[in-house]
Amino acid sequence: MAFYVHFTDPHSEEMVDYLRSIPPSPGTCFFIDINRSTDLKYTGGLPDWGRKLNNTFNFISLLNDFPENIVKGIGDEIMLFIPDEALKKKQTINTYYQLLEEIYSTVHNISGFPIPDMFLPCKVSIHYCTEVYNITFFKGANDYYGKDIDLTARLMTKSIENRIVLSETFYEKVRTDLQNIDKKTDYGCLSKVSGKFLATFRGVPKNTEYRVLEAG
Amino acid sequence: MEITEKKAGNCIVVGIDGRLDTTNYSVLEKKLMELIDSGDIKMLINLSKMDYVSSSGLRILLMALKRITMAKGKFALCSLQDNIKEIFEISGFTNIFEIYPNEEAGIKAL
Numbered sequence: 001m002a003f004y005v006h007f008t009d010p011h012s013e014e015m016v017d018y019l020r021s022i023p024p025s026p027g028t029c030f031f032i033d034i035n036r037s038t039d040l041k042y043t044g045g046l047p048d049w050g051r052k053l054n055n056t057f058n059f060i061s062l063l064n065d066f067p068e069n070i071v072k073g074i075g076d077e078i079m080l081f082i083p084d085e086a087l088k089k090k091q092t093i094n095t096y097y098q099l100l101e102e103i104y105s106t107v108h109n110i111s112g113f114p115i116p117d118m119f120l121p122c123k124v125s126i127h128y129c130t131e132v133y134n135i136t137f138f139k140g141a142n143d144y145y146g147k148d149i150d151l152t153a154r155l156m157t158k159s160i161e162n163r164i165v166l167s168e169t170f171y172e173k174v175r176t177d178l179q180n181i182d183k184k185t186d187y188g189c190l191s192k193v194s195g196k197f198l199a200t201f202r203g204v205p206k207n208t209e210y211r212v213l214e215a216g
Numbered sequence: 217m218e219i220t221e222k223k224a225g226n227c228i229v230v231g232i233d234g235r236l237d238t239t240n241y242s243v244l245e246k247k248l249m250e251l252i253d254s255g256d257i258k259m260l261i262n263l264s265k266m267d268y269v270s271s272s273g274l275r276i277l278l279m280a281l282k283r284i285t286m287a288k289g290k291f292a293l294c295s296l297q298d299n300i301k302e303i304f305e306i307s308g309f310t311n312i313f314e315i316y317p318n319e320e321a322g323i324k325a326l
Contacts, residue, residue, distance in 0.1 A: 058306050092237050092270060101238040105271035109278060109307065118308045188242065 002136040002143055025134040025144065027083035028099060028126065028170065029152040032060055034076040035121045035161045056119045060106055071144055077156075081144045083134070096128070096170065097177035097188070100213075104164060104189040107215035111162045121216075125155035127167040147204075154201040155210055162216030168196060168209035189213060219247050227258035227290075227326045229319060233265035236273035244273070248280045257289025260322040264295035269303055281313065290314075294322035 003022050007015040034056050040049040053076065060078070061067050069086065071079045087094055093102050103124060110119045129148030136143040151167065159165040166174075171193065178187055185191065194212045201208055217240045220231040228251055236244060251259065261277070269277075277293075284291040292314040296304065304310045316322035 055308065059308075092235065092268065098238040102271045105275040109271060109275055112278065112282075113308065114278075114282075114312050115308065118311070188238070 002134045002141065004139060005135050005137050006139065022133050022135060024130060024146070025083050025132055026128075026130045027081055027085075027087065027132065028096065028173075029129050029132070029144070029149055030080040030082075030103065031125045031152055031156045032078050032080070032103075033123050033156060033159070035123060037076045037120055040120075052117070052120050056110065056122070059110060059119055060122070071142060079149075081129075081132075081149075095177045096173040097190070100126070100164075100166070100170075100174050101189050104192075104213060104215050107162055107164060111216040121161045123156070123159035123161055124164040125152055125159055125166075126164065126170050127152040127155060128170040128173045151201070151204060151208065154204065155199075155208070157201075158197070158199060158210060158212070162214060164213040164215055166193070166211050166213065168211065171211050189215075217243065219244060221247075221251070224260075224319075224323045227260055227323060228256040229260045229262055229323065231262040231265065235268040236266060236276075237268065237270040238272045241270075241272040241276050245276045245279070248276065249283070252280065252283050252287065252289075257284050257287045257291075258326045259284060259289070259291050260316075260319065260326055261291075261293045262295050262319050262322075263293055263297070263300055264319075266300055267297065269300060274303075274307055274309060277309070277313070290326050292316060292322050292326060294319050 005019065034053065037049055037053060040052065061070055066080055069080045069082045071081050093099055107122050107124060111121055113119055127148060129146060131148045132144050132146035135145055155165045155167060174190060175185060178184065178190065192213055196209050196211060198207045198209060217232060217234040217236055220233070222229050232244065281291045294316040295318055296315060314325065316325060
């Protein structure tokens with residue numbers, strides 16, 4: 001459960017002490033954005049776009065055992081955060097490599113689905129976060145804040161339909177997982193990951209390294 | 217996961233036993249592609265002993281369906297457990313695969 005931050009005195013020393021006591025919660029952050037739904041809202045009614053959003057959200061969350069890791073949905077975008085502790089406890093998808101392989105397969109299955117108009121295509125950004133805290137400013141809510149969450153959102157600007165953008169930090173985690181099972185980067189979907197790109201994001205002092213994986 | 221195969225008339229029946237996920241999908245992919253490449257394009261996948269399938273497993277089944285359809289063959293599934301049936305429904309796969317209640321019915325249809 002998230003640490004609830006709520007102090008009415010803006011200068012509260014107690015608040016500072018409380019914030020200092022909150023430990024980081026390292027883990028993997030995903031932003032998944034569903035494409036084309038805005039267009040649909042202008043061309044069709046709720047039964048049309050609502051059905052496709054329902055189908056696509058189910059495809060993403062239920063099939064990948066993610067429901068409890070969805071932090072929030074904002075319009076047609078969802079944010080997932082899987083703390084390392086929770087990842088280790090999962091029965092089936094419990095490594096970074098498996099996370100990437102499953103999200104790749106999800107985007108691939110949706111993009112190549114033989115029947116049109118059942119699902120909507122997606123774009124994804126993924127980052128491994130260390131500077132992240134499980135806090136909320138709103139009673140009863142769950143949320144994660146930190147500069148690495150912001151960076152995951154920034155990485156989404158480099159994604160397009162059917163593309164997964166992964167930070168170099170996450171890529172390294174995946175690569176280590178493969179090394180642990182005596183595999184190299186030519187294994188599975190990692191063989192399709194691009195070389196390294198550099199991006200400058202507003203508010204981020206250093207350049208960010210990232211790679212892309214086309215799943216269409 | 218264990219994979220079995222047997223001939224039934226002019227079709228091949230492939231059984232999948234256990235969980236199909238990222239840890240083993242490549243084994244199934246290799247097996248199915250070998251069979252298709254060797255001309256086994258009437259294929260029935262028996263899922264009576266499959267107890268879990270992830271997105272990567274679904275991807276391989278979809279790939280096999282596409283390959284066999286392109287080769288003008290027939291691809292079907294049979295004997296899905298309830299939890300697998302639910303996954304296939306959510307993913308829309310019940311709309312694209314021929315699914316039979318048991319192996320006999322599947323072989324007969326192929």
